[in-house]
Amino acid sequence: MVPVNLLPWRTQRLRRQWRRWCLLLLVALPLLSALPGLWLQWQHQLNRQQKALLATCVEAQRLAAALQARTQAVLQPLNALQLQRLQQQQRLQRLLLWRDVAERIAQVIPAGVWLSELKTGTAGVQLQGASRGVAGVHRFRDRLGQLSWVQQVTSGSVVRNAEDEVHFSLQVHLRQPAPP
Incomplete structure (x- = not known):
């Protein structure tokens, strides 16, 4: 039998373990000490990127x-x-409407009746004129009332002068146009 000394083996094993732990500590310590630096560098880079994004x-x-x-x-x-174009179009439409109104009035004037004044207002038309007799005024008023765009015709003053002429005024109220 050969005598074997186990004591140096244990000390060698402990030294190897101690070296491994020291080596591991020597490798891990710089890595662990670098982590806060890396974190700070990352924070600075993030701050720069945020400032650039904000700018x-x-x-x-x-x-x-x-x-x-x-x-x-x-x-x-x-x-x-x-x-301006819209206002001009509206003005043109109003002018065309009043032109149409004047033409229609001219078409329904009976013989012996003539107009001296035609005033347009917001609600209608005021007509002033003369006639050879009251019957002509009534006929004119009735014809105006039959027009489709006339809502109501009201008589104003009717005055007979010395030459047997009748001077009259009529107010023609127009219907409200239908909304588009």
């Missing part, structure tokens, strides 16, 4: 405001022109 957002808002101001400056004359 980009501010610039985008400034450009959007400038674009909106330019658009408003371009659209303002266009809107004014469109409003």
Whole structure:
């Protein structure tokens, strides 16, 4: 039998374990000490990116405001022109309506009746004229009442003068147009 000394084996094993732990500690310690530095570097990079994003957002808002101001400056004359065009169209429609009213009135005037004045108002037309007799005025009033766009005809003053002429005034109320 050969005598074996186990004591150096244990000490060698303990030394190897101690070396491994020291080696592991030597490798892990720099890594662990680098983590806060890496975290700080990441935070600084994140802050820089946030500042750059904020600057980009501010610039985008400034450009959007400038674009909106330019658009408003371009659209303002266009809107004014469109409003002017709409007003001219409305004026033309009113003129065409009153022209049509005057032509229709001229078509229903009986013989012996003539108009001296035709005034347009918001609700209708005021007519002043003369006739050879009261019957002509009544006929004219009845014919006006039969027109489709006339709501009501009211008589104003009727005066007979020395030459046997009858001077009259009539108020013609128009129907409200149907909404489009």
